Amino acid sequence: QKEVEQNSGPLSVPEGAIASLNCTYSDRVSQSFFWYRQYSGKSPELIMSIYSNGDKEDGRFTAQLNKASQYVSLLIRDSQPSDSATYLCAVYQAGTALIFGKGTTLSVSS
Amino acid sequence: GAVVSQHPSRVICKSGTSVKIECRSLDFQATTMFWYRQFPKQSLMLMATSNEGSKATYEQGVEKDKFLINHASLTLSTLTVTSAHPEDSSFYICSANRPSGGVYNEQFFGPGTRLTVL
Numbered sequence: 001q002k003e004v005e006q007n008s009g010p011l012s013v014p015e016g017a018i019a020s021l022n023c024t025y026s027d028r029v030s031q032s033f034f035w036y037r038q039y040s041g042k043s044p045e046l047i048m049s050i051y052s053n054g055d056k057e058d059g060r061f062t063a064q065l066n067k068a069s070q071y072v073s074l075l076i077r078d079s080q081p082s083d084s085a086t087y088l089c090a091v092y093q094a095g096t097a098l099i100f101g102k103g104t105t106l107s108v109s110s
Numbered sequence: 111g112a113v114v115s116q117h118p119s120r121v122i123c124k125s126g127t128s129v130k131i132e133c134r135s136l137d138f139q140a141t142t143m144f145w146y147r148q149f150p151k152q153s154l155m156l157m158a159t160s161n162e163g164s165k166a167t168y169e170q171g172v173e174k175d176k177f178l179i180n181h182a183s184l185t186l187s188t189l190t191v192t193s194a195h196p197e198d199s200s201f202y203i204c205s206a207n208r209p210s211g212g213v214y215n216e217q218f219f220g221p222g223t224r225l226t227v228l
Contacts, residue, residue, distance in 0.1 A: 032215060034216070036219075043220060044154070044203075046111055046217070046218060046219075049216055090217075092215055092217075094215075097159055101153075102153040
């Protein structure tokens with residue numbers, strides 16, 4: 001069974017710190033990897049996608065992918081209270097629906 | 111990102127009635143859309159995959175006769191909750207695949223529909 005694992009948290013970081021969110025996946029043939037942010041009571045919002053090994057940066061967000069270790073991470077630099085949300089890792093392979101992890105709750109304190 | 115709309119955003123209905131939820135991709139064509147349900151403080155649960163012009167594929171445990179899905183065009187999928195009961199009260203969210211070729215398949219979510227069945 002294909003699985004995506006995330007630590008549920010909560011992960012608590014002070015404002016201005018780096019938040020590090022981690023995700024592992026079980027299926028080696030997974031091809032695409034995504035991070036979504038979901039605020040309480042709202043639907044998920046796509047914030048990062050990554051397809052090849054290495055780092056991908058977008059503003060304060062950096063996604064890291066290591067296919068050999070089947071590991072995806074999201075770094076949030078200069079964390080702000082507005083970053084407090086649940087972050088969902090999702091994995092895709094052709095012909096299937098996205099497989100979501102259960103999410104990590106991030107709390108950024110001011 | 112791409113825009114996916116959902117209507118209505120909130121609905122309250124009596125037990126036994128049917129409710130239709132629309133999901134539209136506004137700025138791209140989506141051959142595949144997905145319907146999810148999320149109960150409070152729980153994770154997303156995929157209900158079904160909706161393919162334009164063909165029957166939906168339902169996940170195990172989801173009653174296809176209760177949750178009717180129609181994907182009549184490349185920009186519209188509908189979910190009808192038939193004979194709704196209080197236990198169907200939930201947050202229903204659709205998403206649409208924006209294909210970019212190969213593995214570059216980004217999925218965008220609608221804003222969700224909060225259903226309350228009295």
